[in-house]
Amino acid sequence: DGGITQSPKYLFRKEGQNVTLSCEQNLNHDAMYWYRQDPGQGLRLIYYSQIVNDFQKGDIAEGYSVSREKKESFPLTVTSAQKNPTAFYLCASSMRASGANVLTFGAGSRLTVL
Amino acid sequence: QQQVKQSPQSLIVQKGGISIINCAYENTAFDYFPWYQQFPGKGPALLIAIRPDVSEKKEGRFTISFNKSAKQFSLHIMDSQPGDSATYFCAAGFTSGTYKYIFGTGTRLKVLA
Numbered sequence: 291d292g293g294i295t296q297s298p299k300y301l302f303r304k305e306g307q308n309v310t311l312s313c314e315q316n317l318n319h320d321a322m323y324w325y326r327q328d329p330g331q332g333l334r335l336i337y338y339s340q341i342v343n344d345f346q347k348g349d350i351a352e353g354y355s356v357s358r359e360k361k362e363s364f365p366l367t368v369t370s371a372q373k374n375p376t377a378f379y380l381c382a383s384s385m386r387a388s389g390a391n392v393l394t395f396g397a398g399s400r401l402t403v404l
Numbered sequence: 405q406q407q408v409k410q411s412p413q414s415l416i417v418q419k420g421g422i423s424i425i426n427c428a429y430e431n432t433a434f435d436y437f438p439w440y441q442q443f444p445g446k447g448p449a450l451l452i453a454i455r456p457d458v459s460e461k462k463e464g465r466f467t468i469s470f471n472k473s474a475k476q477f478s479l480h481i482m483d484s485q486p487g488d489s490a491t492y493f494c495a496a497g498f499t500s501g502t503y504k505y506i507f508g509t510g511t512r513l514k515v516l517a
Contacts, residue, residue: 294447296447321503323503325507330413330509330510331509332410332493332507332508332509332510333448333493333507334507335504335505338503338504340503348504380447380448382447384503391436391497391498391499391503391505392438392450392453393438393440393448393450393505394450395440395447395448395449396447397445397446397447398445398446398447
């Protein structure tokens, strides 16, 4: 079955540590995204990538970094510079179909900073 | 210009009732308006979407109403069921150019049995 796999599902981190969240898709989608979800704030875009080896900052990129070395993979690193990293992180991918950009989401990774 | 305002924040409906969630946008360049449904601990999934050249789109019990002049669109869930209890997000995006979406803040729907 095609889809997006995020890992780990739950992650605990001590303050000052970097952590990397994995996102892999087998949908052959060109674009991939990272969103952060906090209660009452909806989905906020962290980074997105439209093609391999290229990515753009979203609305809340500070304290995060990404890479896009392969079409299938778009890992997100939450660095120690991110002041409030505890959140639910969602990876998504998309392929334009019939003029629409339909997002497919993974199941998410919940990061808790201790 | 890039905001999408969604209301209400939470909604409680009796089984069989109609659930209505509203969204308003500012940027008239948006030309694609999807609704996503999210169950606890899961990622959102596309529910239904509309483009501004039509005023209404219906898929089963779910209907989007679109008012281009008012820059508003809404999701109606007819005959609401307990299984519809989830968080619903509206969004606005583009069918060409940038791949970015702007999401609303979400509505937590609870349908009472």
